[in-house]
Every structure is written in structure tokens, then in C-alpha cells.
Amino acid sequence: MEQPQNRMEQLQEQLKIVKPESPWKIAARRFAKNKLALVGLIILVLMSLICVIGPFLSPYELNQTDVKNKNLAPSAEYWLGTDKLGRDILLRVMLAGRISLTVGLVATAISVAIGATLGAVAGFYRRYADTIIMRIADVFLALPTLPILITLGAILSDLKVAPDQRIYFLMLIIGLLGWVGLARLVRSQILTLREQEFMQATEALGLRDSRKIFLHLMPNTVPIIIVSATLGVAGAILTESVLSFLGLGVVPPTPSWGNMITAANSLIEFRKRPWTWIPPGLCILITVTAINLIGDGLRDALDPKMKNR
Amino acid sequence: MAKELVEFRNLETHFKTSAGTVKAVNDVSFSIREGETLCVVGESGCGKSVTAMSLMQLIESPPGKIVGGEIMFEGKDLLKLSKKDMSRLRGNDIAMIFQEPMSSLNPVFTIGKQIAEPLLHHLGMTHKEAKARVIELITMVGIPRPEKIYDSYPHELSGGMRQRIMIAIALSCNPKLLIADEPTTALDVTIQAQILDLMRDIKSKLNTSIMMITHDLGVVAEMADFVVVMYAGKVIEEAPVLELFKNPQHPYTQGLLKAKPIINQRKERLYSIPGQVPNPVNLGDSCHFHDRCEFCMEICKVKTPPLRAHADGHKTACWLYEEEGKSNERNVGSVGTTAE
Amino acid sequence: MSETSVQSEQQRNSGSGSLQPLVQVENLKKYFPIMGGVFQRKVGDVKAVDGVSFTINKGESFGLVGESGCGKSTIGRTLLRLNDKTEGSVHFEGKDLHALSKSELRHMRTKMQIVFQDPFSSLNPRIKVGEAIGEALLDHGLVSRKDLKDRVIETMKICGLADYHYDRFPHEFSGGQRQRIGIARALIMDPEFIVADEPVSALDVSIQAQIINLMSDLQREKQLTYLFISHDLSVVEHLCNRVGVMYLGTMMEMAPTDELFSNPLHPYTKALMSAIPVPDPTLKRERIVLQGDIPSPANPPSGCKFHTRCPMASDICKEQVPEYRNMGNEHFVACHFA
Numbered sequence: 004m005e006q007p008q009n010r011m012e013q014l015q016e017q018l019k020i021v022k023p024e025s026p027w028k029i030a031a032r033r034f035a036k037n038k039l040a041l042v043g044l045i046i047l048v049l050m051s052l053i054c055v056i057g058p059f060l061s062p063y064e065l066n067q068t069d070v071k072n073k074n075l076a077p078s079a080e081y082w083l084g085t086d087k088l089g090r091d092i093l094l095r096v097m098l099a100g101r102i103s104l105t106v107g108l109v110a111t112a113i114s115v116a117i118g119a120t121l122g123a124v125a126g127f128y129r130r131y132a133d134t135i136i137m138r139i140a141d142v143f144l145a146l147p148t149l150p151i152l153i154t155l156g157a158i159l160s161d162l163k164v165a166p167d168q169r170i171y172f173l174m175l176i177i178g179l180l181g182w183v184g185l186a187r188l189v190r191s192q193i194l195t196l197r198e199q200e201f202m203q204a205t206e207a208l209g210l211r212d213s214r215k216i217f218l219h220l221m222p223n224t225v226p227i228i229i230v231s232a233t234l235g236v237a238g239a240i241l242t243e244s245v246l247s248f249l250g251l252g253v254v255p256p257t258p259s260w261g262n263m264i265t266a267a268n269s270l271i272e273f274r275k276r277p278w279t280w281i282p283p284g285l286c287i288l289i290t291v292t293a294i295n296l297i298g299d300g301l302r303d304a305l306d307p308k309m310k311n312r
Numbered sequence: 313m314a315k316e317l318v319e320f321r322n323l324e325t326h327f328k329t330s331a332g333t334v335k336a337v338n339d340v341s342f343s344i345r346e347g348e349t350l351c352v353v354g355e356s357g358c359g360k361s362v363t364a365m366s367l368m369q370l371i372e373s374p375p376g377k378i379v380g381g382e383i384m385f386e387g388k389d390l391l392k393l394s395k396k397d398m399s400r401l402r403g404n405d406i407a408m409i410f411q412e413p414m415s416s417l418n419p420v421f422t423i424g425k426q427i428a429e430p431l432l433h434h435l436g437m438t439h440k441e442a443k444a445r446v447i448e449l450i451t452m453v454g455i456p457r458p459e460k461i462y463d464s465y466p467h468e469l470s471g472g473m474r475q476r477i478m479i480a481i482a483l484s485c486n487p488k489l490l491i492a493d494e495p496t497t498a499l500d501v502t503i504q505a506q507i508l509d510l511m512r513d514i515k516s517k518l519n520t521s522i523m524m525i526t527h528d529l530g531v532v533a534e535m536a537d538f539v540v541v542m543y544a545g546k547v548i549e550e551a552p553v554l555e556l557f558k559n560p561q562h563p564y565t566q567g568l569l570k571a572k573p574i575i576n577q578r579k580e581r582l583y584s585i586p587g588q589v590p591n592p593v594n595l596g597d598s599c600h601f602h603d604r605c606e607f608c609m610e611i612c613k614v615k616t617p618p619l620r621a622h623a624d625g626h627k628t629a630c631w632l633y634e635e636e637g638k639s640n641e642r643n644v645g646s647v648g649t650t651a652e
Numbered sequence: 653m654s655e656t657s658v659q660s661e662q663q664r665n666s667g668s669g670s671l672q673p674l675v676q677v678e679n680l681k682k683y684f685p686i687m688g689g690v691f692q693r694k695v696g697d698v699k700a701v702d703g704v705s706f707t708i709n710k711g712e713s714f715g716l717v718g719e720s721g722c723g724k725s726t727i728g729r730t731l732l733r734l735n736d737k738t739e740g741s742v743h744f745e746g747k748d749l750h751a752l753s754k755s756e757l758r759h760m761r762t763k764m765q766i767v768f769q770d771p772f773s774s775l776n777p778r779i780k781v782g783e784a785i786g787e788a789l790l791d792h793g794l795v796s797r798k799d800l801k802d803r804v805i806e807t808m809k810i811c812g813l814a815d816y817h818y819d820r821f822p823h824e825f826s827g828g829q830r831q832r833i834g835i836a837r838a839l840i841m842d843p844e845f846i847v848a849d850e851p852v853s854a855l856d857v858s859i860q861a862q863i864i865n866l867m868s869d870l871q872r873e874k875q876l877t878y879l880f881i882s883h884d885l886s887v888v889e890h891l892c893n894r895v896g897v898m899y900l901g902t903m904m905e906m907a908p909t910d911e912l913f914s915n916p917l918h919p920y921t922k923a924l925m926s927a928i929p930v931p932d933p934t935l936k937r938e939r940i941v942l943q944g945d946i947p948s949p950a951n952p953p954s955g956c957k958f959h960t961r962c963p964m965a966s967d968i969c970k971e972q973v974p975e976y977r978n979m980g981n982e983h984f985v986a987c988h989f990a
Contacts (some may be wrong), residue, residue, distance in 0.1 A: 025776055025821060200774035203734055204837065208788035209761025219786070222778045354858035378754040470945040479697055498718035500883065501940045502961075505927040509941055527856060530929025553933045571861035575928050581868070582890065586860035588826050 033304040040300020046293040050286070054100030063091040077278050084278035096282045100259040104290070106174050106253075107240040113178025114239075115232045116186060119224070122189030126197070127216055137190070140183045141269045148180055152206065152242070156251025157218075166254050173252050177239050185231050192224045224306035235297035244287050260287050316365065317489060317521050318382075319343040323381035325359075325366045331530035331594040336362040336376070340546035342467070344489065344538075349515060349522040351536035351553075353529060353568075355591055358561035359545040360525045364491050366406055367523075369398055386488075403434040409475070411494040416478055417466040423450075424462035427481050434485050449480040454510055476619060479510065483518070490514075490522045496531065508534055530650035533557060541565050543589055544600035547619055559627040563605045599631065607632055662853065667827075674845060674877050675708040680740035682723070682730045685951060686842035698950045700726040702901035703740070708845075713871060714877035715892030715909070717885055717924070721949050724881045725769075728847040731879065732764055735755060744845070749859040762792055765838035771830035775822040778784075782808070782818030783838045803840065811836040811864060826860035832866070839870065847879045852887060864891060885928055889913055897921045900949050900957040903976065907983035917979060917990040920958050956988065964989055 011220055034040060069089035077084045083092040124134040155176050159169055196202055197220075205215050240260075244251030247261025263283035266272045272279050325337035334525035337359045344350045352360040365371050366378050369390065383390040385405070390398065410416050417426060427449060428442040437445065443462070449551045453476040466474060475495060482490055492511065496504035508531065508593040513524055526533055532539055532553070539556045542548040542565070549562040570583035587604040599605070602612040611631050681704075683697035701723040708714045715722040729735045731742050733749050742749045744764060752760060775784060784839035786804040789795040795803050797814055805815045810830045813892040822830060831851060838846055848867065852860040868891060870876060882888050888895055889909055896906040897920065905918040914921045942961045953960050959969035968988050975985040 005938055024825070033755070093983075200768045200770055201776040203729070204766070204768065204774055204834075207732055207761065207764075207766045208790045208791070208837070208841070209758040210788060214787070214791055219776055223776070352754070355858060472945055500924060500946065501885075501927040502719060503942050503945070504929075505939065506943075528929060529857070529931035533931045533933040533935075534929045536933075557931065568857055569931060572931060573857050573861075573864070573886040574930060574932075575886040575889055575925060577888055578909075582861040582864055584865050585858040586862075588828055588859065589856075591848075593972050 007152075017286045023173040030304045034300050036080070037303060039094030039296050040304075043293040043296030046289060049152070050100065050290055050293070051055050051104060052102060054097050057097040057099075058094060059099070061091065063094050074276060076276075083282050084276070086279050087272075090112065092278060092282060095258040095263060096260070096286060099260045099263055099283060100286060100290075102170065102253060102257065102259045103240050103243055103261070103287075106170060106177070106243045106259075107236040109174040110239040110243075111179035111232050111235040112179065113175065113237060114181035115228060117179070118185030119221075119228055120180035121182070122186035123193055123216060123221065124223070125186070126190040126219065127212075133190070136186070140186055143180065143183045144274050145182070148242075149245075151180065152176065152246055153249065153251055156246055156249070160254075166257050170253055173243065173246065177242050179234060179241065185235070186229065188231055189224050192227055193220050196220055196223055212253060226301075230298055230302045230305060232299055233294060236292040237298070239289055240287065240294075260284075314347055317346045318523070319382075319384040320363070320367075323363065323383060324379045325362050325371060326377055326379050328375045328377075329593065334592045335545050335595060336592070337366060338595075339381075339543075340542075340547050341381075341545060344521050344539050344551055346488075346521055347515075347519045348537045349524060349535050350538045350540065351524045351526060351528055352540045352542060353530040353532050353540045354542035355527060355589060357544075357592060358542040360542050361493055363542070364408070364493055364523060364525055365541065366548055367492065368406065369404060374376040395405060396524055400434070403430050404416070404485045405487055406489045407485070407487040407492065408483050408491040408493065409478045411497050414546050417474060419466050422463050422465055423469070423477055425611040427477065427484055430481065445484070446480075450477075452483070452514075453477070453480045453644055454506070455546065469577050470503075472506060475499065475503075475507055476510065479507075479514070484521075485516065485519070487520060489523060492522060494527070497527070503507055504531075511535065529568060541568075544592060544595060546600060546616075546629065546651045547627075548629045549620075549627065550602065551623075555623070555626050559626070561603075561622065561626070561633060563607055563632070564601050565606075594596050599629070672710040673707045674710045674745065674880070676743040677727070677731060678741045678743075680704050680727065680730060680742060681738045682726050682735060683738045693772050696950055698902050699950075699952060700949055701730065702952070704898070704901070704903050705740075706896055706903065706906060708877060708879060710844075710877055711875050712892055712893045713880055713893040714830075715880045715882065715884055716898060717830070717888050718898035719883060719924075719946055721900065722898040722906060724898050724947070725849050725962055727898075728766065728849045728879060728881050729844055732766055732847055734766070743870055758792075762788075762794070762841045763843050763844040764847070765841055766847040766849060767834050767838050767851045767945050768829070770854055771827045771834060772822075772854075774834050775830055777822055779786065779822075780818070781813075781822060781825070781833055783983070784822075785833065788837070788841055792841075798854035804836075807836045807840040811839065812862075826859075827855050828862060829959070831855060831859075831863050835863075835866065835870070839874070842874075843876070845877045845879070848879045849910050850883065851880075852884065852890075860887075867891065886927060897924065898946065900952050903984075903986065904958065905985045905987075906985075907981070907985075911983050915983070917985045918958075918987050919962050920983050920990075923963075923965040956986070 041256055069085070071089065072081070072085055073083050073087050073089040075085045081091055081093070083096065085091055086095070120141075121136050125133040159172055165173060202215070202219065243252050243259065244261030244264070247254070247259045248264055250262070250265065253259035253262055260283040264280045266279040320343070321341050321456055323337050324339045325335040326336065327336050352358065352363060361374075362371070367383055367390070371378060378391060381405060385401070386523065391400070392400045417615060424446050429445045431437045431442040431445055432439070434526060445460045446462060448462050455473060456463055463470070469477065495511070496507050499507060512521065512535065524531075529554055535547065535606070536553040539553050540547055543564050549556070549560070549565050556565070557569070560569055564585070567583065567585040571577070571585060573582060585604050588602055590603065597616050598611040598614060599617050603606045605612065609631060617629045617631045617634060620626045620634070621626050622633050653794060680701055681699075682701040683699050685694045686696040686698060687693065688695035702729060703722075706714070714725060718724050725733065730737050733742070737750050742921065744760065747760070749757070749760065781799070782804050785807060786800050789803060790797065790800055798979040801818070805818060808815065808817060813829065814833050822833070825833065834851075851867070853865050855863060864887065867878070871878060878892070880888060880892055892909055894906065894908050895912050897904045898920065899920050905912065905916070905921045912921070912924070923942045926938070926940045927942070940963060943963050947957070947960060955971050956962070956965070956969040956974050962969065972988070974986045974988045976984055977990070978984050979990065
């Protein structure tokens with residue numbers, strides 16, 4: 004056993020060149036190289052900061068109506084003007100942003116939790132578990148999402164749920180309807196991973212199922228979960244906006260980007276007072292684009308094949 | 313000696329990576345003569361494939377780039393040719409076959425179509441002429457029932473058959489040079505024997521020069537007329553095949569020959585070259601083999617040995633055979649007799 | 653060096669002399685169903701392993717050779733119950749492996765290990781090397797968390813790795829080093845039996861020799877028993893005491909290494925030997941080049957499976973499966989003309 008020892012001395016010289024770097028660090032480095040994704044990240048951070056901190060700096064209050072100053076165009080006093088009840092649009096856009104972002108994040112968190120768990124169970128245990136979960140997924144996929152959301156929104160209205168509580172139902176509903184795609188992704192990823200030799204090695208080593216799932220399989224699905232969740236947030240924000248626009252999601256007086264655009268429903272507002280609906284519309288556009296850019300960047304950075312290190 | 317068909321002169325092909333520049337081919341010079349089989353042998357990452365790709369000018373840029381040297385083909389410098397001329401040359405005069413025949417064939421076209429394509433394209437044949445020629449080619453590479461193969465798809469054939477088809481495509485325009493990049497590595501030994509037989513057969517019939525890239529010294533011994541040994545981007549030894557195997561000079565070549573278990577020559581313990589191929593990034597001025605070499609001297613660590621002829625047609629890049637090196641070290645006498 | 657060779661020679665003799673069986677494989681069959689048609693019904697079987705029997709004795713190293721599709725890797729995996737069998741039995745230390753309960757099997761896993769061919773896919777890219785080597789010990793409760801790192805580093809050193817490799821990730825290593833990691837992972841369990849599934853065929857020649865030497869050193873020091881699977885006869889000849897030659901899921905010939913290489917009886921073995929290119933350009937050999945391709949194991953030829961490519965084939969070969977006979981000297985062969 005002398006030879007390996009000699010060998011090591013020589014190896015040491017060479018290996019100093021390679022920095023010990025975890026796969027996550029490599030991914031971060033690659034993400035930082037992607038200009039568009041960085042721009043997206045900066046925009047999203049700015050947007051979140053403005054929405055979270057901005058309202059505290061505003062001289063106005065939520066739902067503070069001021070009929071004398073209604074329908075004002077943007078000015079030094081009201082940066083984005085006021086609406087037909089004299090409320091400051093800027094403040095409402097920022098508060099709406101809080102709500103839209105929260106709805107997006109929480110709804111996605113719900114679908115990720117459901118999707119990842121069910122996908123992992125289906126992929127790992129296969130057989131009956133797989134069949135049952137995937138058939139349920141098929142049913143969910145076959146449901147026409149929008150009509151269901153609209154129906155559920157209408158039911159919420161019928162049940163006279165208080166406007167501020169509607170948000171929680173909304174998050175739950177969007178989350179419950181959005182897990183299928185991720186469940187399928189995770190399942191197929193785990194089915195692929197199972198065939199890898201390192202998973203056969205865990206079987207040969209006689210490792211416990213829990214160790215196989217949580218230490219070997221799940222960490223390898225995290226990249227796709229992250230990417231899918233990021234893009235999911237964008238989708239959830241859009242869904243929320245659509246519902247709120249139709250008056251079935253977040254309902255006034257609670258502001259959301261979606262229900263603020265409703266202003267554009269009336270021809271006068273649409274033509275004469277573009278400041279009432281353009282800012283929330285732009286916010287949706289910018290936020291969703293930024294998130295999608297981040298998602299694409301993450302997908303490239305987390306590419307499991309690790310090419311172009 | 314036959315005329316030179318290809319001459320690499322101080323070829324330099326570099327790759328830019330995030331860690332630094334990799335000199336994949338670093339000042340490489342050798343020539344391929346007409347009607348000769350030249351084998352380039354070396355381990356993965358030694359630059360043997362990049363040399364061939366540089367000749368074909370198939371280096372992807374970025375990250376790769378041919379930064380210096382000349383590649384003379386029948387007296388013309390290929391690096392100075394226009395894209396169009398080069399592409400004509402690639403189809404007509406130089407052809408290449410690869411390790412993985414499946415990925416080189418398009419799965420949605422029939423075999424016949426794929427062999428006929430260069431015939432229609434480069435030689436301007438009619439469809440009828442092309443079909444006749446394709447059948448002839450399929451027969452030549454030793455596949456029975458060529459008409460049936462003409463209409464089959466790549467997935468219907470076995471690995472060995474696909475490699476035969478690749479050879480047929482390569483030969484379709486009567487190339488002067490056939491580059492074979494590890495053509496048998498993905499095949500089973502009995503199939504490898506068939507393909508090697510076929511290539512020998514083709515060479516004797518068509519007098520094509522072959523540049524064969526391989527890591528297997530057994531294949532080299534069977535196929536080569538002349539051998540070039542590469543290590544970490546450099547040619548470290550070149551010689552006619554009999555000379556190289558009888559009298560290997562570079563310690564790396566000697567080590568490779570001893571490290572391979574040979575059938576019916578059972579040894580108690582294999583000789584093994586310690587360590588591994590150096591990290592190719594930013595290799596400095598030195599013999600790149602020095603840290604694995606049992607004869608390493610001070611000069612080996614600081615200065616690149618020149619590739620020089622020490623016997624007829626036998627060049628070596630090693631300080632052990634240089635005056636400069638000998639004055640450095642006293643015990644050079646033991647070099648030839650290092651058998652374990 | 654001379655000391656080493658004496659030891660190794662003793663090892664070899666005791667391997668075939670004392671005959672204490674560790675692994676007994678009897679009439680093992682492994683068929684993979686082929687699904688087809690609109691309803692994904694079973695339309696046939698790939699007969700990957702089709703009735704193979706052999707015994708591996710304690711301390712010996714048994715080689716399985718053959719070309720792709722001959723079922724040698726499937727045997728390795730079925731033998732460790734990484735696959736289920738279709739028929740037949742595998743006994744390890746006298747226990748029927750495929751009849752064990754899940755917890756009994758888990759316990760048995762500590763005694764038998766596998767080293768894989770592909771040094772890239774056999775290591776989890778997101779788990780540090782030290783952790784990958786040590787986790788099985790921890791999971792089986794064979795070591796306390798406190799002693800774990802010492803045990804791992806000790807094993808890593810035996811396998812030619814350094815202690816600072818502990819916190820590295822697999823992608824930072826070359827193929828040869830990864831194979832050392834794979835060996836360390838198997839070795840740390842202190843197994844009696846290791847299946848080595850083409851452990852060197854993805855490596856360069858100079859690295860191959862390092863790994864082969866490491867494996868034979870380990871065998872000598874730890875009294876390991878190997879099932880060494882390879883397509884390369886010369887590697888098997890170097891490392892094994894006994895060799896079995898497989899073709900399309902069937903054992904064609906089996907004999908002690910010296911006997912097999914000096915006196916091959918099956919035409920397939922002869923062809924396989926003559927097909928290996930020898931690094932000696934002066935050698936002019938009478939080469940047997942087999943015609944045609946390896947048939948698909950989904951649809952193997954009748955009679956002797958080799959008859960479609962055999963230079964000696966006659967009518968009887970197409971009709972009758974040749975008997976697997978003992979020719980003396982522990983030399984078994986399945987051929988009508990041997």
C-alpha cells in the first residue's frame with residue numbers, strides 16, 4: 004500500500020488548483036453571469052421593497068377618501084393622481100402589490116408543498132401509489148381552471164365572505180389547482196434518478212427508505228422545484244389579477260393590481276384618466292416579466308448536467 | 313518514402329474556460345504520408361481528437377480557437393482556405409468517422425438517403441447513379457443484402473453495422489484522407505475485429521491515408537504504419553510502429569506499454585504510472601509528464617523538452633535524451649532497462 | 653515484489669483449493685418483459701440471464717466475461733438482489749437471498765457490496781464525498797457519529813485518497829479518483845463479497861492499472877471475494893482465479909484462469925481471445941474473425957445460441973442445446989464439439 008501514498012503527494016500539487024465548490028455555489032456563479040436574470044432579480048427586489056416599505060412613507064392612508072380631490076391627474080402632491088373616490092393611486096398600487104405578491108407566494112408555496120410531496124411519493128413507491136396519484140392529477144388537469152375559479156369566486160361572493168378574508172380562500176384555491184404540473188415534474192425526475200447508478204448504490208448499501216428519499220432523491224429535485232416554483236409565482240399573480248379583474252378575487256375596498264385595472268372598464272376612465280389603470284397594469288407586466296426572467300436564469304444555472312462550468 | 317499528404321506545423325489550438333486557457337493542442341507538428349495509416353495515441357484529454365478536429369476545422373469557436381501554426385494539405389494551408397473551399401474539401405478529400413455512429417446518423421432518414429446525400433451534393437450524380445453507387449458502397453463495407461439496408465433506418469441496425477455505414481459514407485467521395493476518431497471504442501471486441509479488418513482492407517484497396525485516433529495500443533499495433541504519442545497537448549514521441557514498440561523511448565510510452573494487461577502474459581502486478589493527467593489549465597513551461605515520471609530531473613520541471621530525432625524517423629521529447637539533460641543527471645544509464 | 657507474488661500465489665491456490673462456497677447461483681434466470689401494443693401488454697421477454705449456475709468460493713475472485721447483451725451485469729445485480737430474479741436461486745453464506753425479508757436483506761447488505769462501471773453516475777452529485785462514503789455505516793448504526801469521520805478518512809487513505817478530499821463534491825474528481833471513491837464506499841462496510849461491474853472499462857490505460865492494482869491489494873489484505881465483471885479478457889485474466897464466459901445469457905465455458913487461457917475449448921472463447929488486439933506489431937496471429945452481429949437477447953437463436961456466428965456450427969447446433977459438461981480440471985463447457 005505504498006503506492007497510493009506516493010501518488011497522493013503528487014496529487015496534492017494538482018488538486019490545489021480546483022477550488023472546493025458546492026453545486027449550489029457553481030449555480031450561483033452561473034446565475035450571476037446571466038445579465039437578463041440579474042436585471043429581473045433587481046427589478047423584483049426593488050418592486051418588493053417599494054411595496055413593503057413605500058406605504059409607510061406615504062402621507063395618505065388606505066381607504067382615505069377625499070371627494071374634493073377626486074380624479075386628479077398626476078401632480079407633485081399625488082404622484083400618480085387620484086381615483087374617482089379621491090384615493091391616492093400610488094399608495095393603492097403599493098398596497099395592491101403587497102397583496103398580489105403575497106397571494107403569488109403563498110399560493111405557490113401551497114402547490115409546491117402538495118406537488119412535491121405527491122410527485123415524490125408517486126415516483127418513489129410507484130405501483131399503486133403512482134397510479135392513484137397520477138389519476139388524481141389527470142382529473143385536476145382535465146378540469147377547466149378558469150370556469151372553476153370563476154364558479155368558486157361566485158360561491159365566495161354568495162357566502163358573503165368578508166373581503167379581507169377572501170384573500171386566504173383565494174390563495175388556497177389557486178394553490179390547490181396548481182400542483183399538478185410540479186407533481187408530474189418531480190415524479191418524472193425521481194423516476195429518472197432511480198435508474199441512476201448512485202441510487203442503485205444506496206440500495207446496495209442497504210440504506211433506509213427515508214434516507215434515500217430525503218438525502219438522495221429530494222436534493223436532486225430541488226433545482227427543478229425552484230425553477231418551477233419561480234415561474235409558478237408569476238402564474239399565480241396573473242391568475243389572481245384575472246380573478247380580481249373579474250370581481251371574483253380580491254374585491255374592493257382591498258386593493259389588488261387586478262381589481263384596480265377594473266377602472267378601465269368604464270370608457271371615460273379608459274380614455275380620459277389613464278393614470279388610474281396604467282400603473283397597476285404596468286406593475287403586473289413588470290413583475291411577471293421579472294419573475295419569468297429569474298426563472299429562466301435559474302433553469303440555466305441549475306442545469307443538472309453541469310455543462311459549461 | 314511516400315509523399316506527404318498532410319503536415320501539421322506548430323499547430324496551436326486553445327480553449328478558453330472560466331478557469332483559464334487550455335492549450336488542448338500545443339505546438340504540434342507531424343505529417344501523414346500518402347497511403348499510410350498514422351495512429352495518434354494518448355489518454356483522454358491529451359489533445360488527439362482536437363488535433364483531428366482542427367484539421368477538419370470543426371473546432372467550435374468560442375470556446376475553441378486555432379491560434380497558430382499551419383496545416384498543409386497537398387501543399388495548401390487549410391487554415392487560409394475560405395469557408396466554402398474548406399467545406400468542399402471536407403466532403404471530397406477528407407472524410408471523418410466518429411466513435412458514436414448512432415449520433416452521427418440522422419434517425420429520420422433511411423440509410424440509403426444518407427449515403428447518397430454527399431454523392432448528389434458533391435459529385436453531382438443523378439439519383440439513379442447515386443443509388444447504384446450506394447449499393448456498391450454498402451457491399452464494399454461488407455454488409456450482406458445491400459438493397460434491404462438501403463431502405464432501413466439507423467435504429468434498425470446494430471452498432472457494428474452503423475459503423476460500417478459511417479465508413480461507407482466517408483468513402484463515398486473517394487477521400488484521400490480518412491480520419492477515424494476512436495472508431496471501435498464503443499464496439500464489442502468481436503465487432504471491433506471486424507471493423508479493423510474492414511479498414512485494413514479498404515486501405516489496401518483504395519490506397520487511402522488513414523489518421524486513426526485511439527487510446528488502445530493493441531489497435532495501434534494492428535493498424536499503424538506510423539505512431540504519434542500525445543500527452544497533455546504535446547507530441548512526446550513519434551516513430552514507425554515496429555520501432556516504437558521495440559524501442560519506446562519516452563517514459564510515458566514505456567509506462568503505457570507496461571501498464572496494459574496482455575492476454576496470455578500474466579504478471580503478478582501491473583506496472584502503473586502514478587498520479588493522473590495534469591490539470592490542463594495554464595500549464596507552464598515544463599515537461600508536462602514530469603510529476604508522474606520516475607526519471608524526473610530538475611530541468612524537466614522548468615523547461616519544455618524539444619521533440620527531436622534520436623534515431624532514424626524516431627523523435628522523442630524527453631530531457632533524458634538531450635545533452636542538456638544528461639549533464640543534469642548522472643544515472644541516465646538505467647532508462648532502457650526499467651522493466652518491473 | 654517477490655514477497656507479493658508468493659502471497660498472491662498462495663491466495664490463488666487457497667481460493668480454488670479449500671473450496672468453501674460463499675455464493676451459490678443455481679439455474680438463475682432473469683427475464684425483462686417487453687411491453688408493446690396499445691395497452692402496454694407484455695409481448696415478449698428479453699432473456700438477459702437464461703439459466704446460469706456457478707459457485708464462488710471464499711477468497712477467490714471469479715471473473716465473468718462476455719460482450720454487450722450477454723447478461724453479465726444483470727447477473728451481478730440479480731445476485732445482489734438489486735433486481736428481482738425470474739427463476740432459480742442465489743445463496744449467500746447458505747441463505748437464499750431472494751427469500752429474505754426486507755430487514756434481513758438490509759442486514760445482509762453490509763456483507764456484500766458493488767462497485768459500478770460509470771464513475772460519473774455512480775456518485776450522487778449533491779453529496780460530499782466523505783458523507784457518501786460514510787453514510788451507510790451511520791445508517792446501519794455501525795459507527796458513532798464521533799468516530800465516523802476517522803473511519804471514513806482511514807478508508808479513503810487505504811483507497812488512495814487524501815483526507816482533504818472529505819469535503820469535496822464528486823464533480824471535482826477525475827474518473828480514476830471517483831472509482832476510488834466508489835471502492836471506498838463499498839469497502840468501508842467491511843464486506844466479504846464485492847461485485848465489481850466493469851470497474852475499469854471507463855478509465856484510461858494508466859489509471860486502469862492503478863485501480864486494478866488497488867483492487868488486488870485490497871483483496872489480499874482484506875481476504876475479499878470478488879465477482880469481477882468485464883468485457884476485457886486480459887483484465888479478467890490478470891485479476892481472477894476462475895473465469896466464466898457468457899454469451900446471450902448463457903454460460904458457454906467456465907474454468908480456472910490458467911486452464912481456460914491455455915486450453916480454451918469453446919469456439920466463442922477462442923474467437924474472443926483472438927479478437928483482442930495485442931500491442932505487439934510483430935505478432936502475426938491466426939485470427940478468428942466472427943461473422944455477423946450478436947443476436948438480440950429478446951429473440952435468441954435456437955439450439956446453441958452461438959450457432960449463427962460459430963465457424964464450426966453444424967445441423968445439430970441449430971436443433972439441440974448443448975449440454976454444459978465437466979471436461980475435467982473443473983473445466984466446464986457447453987459445446988457439441990468440445
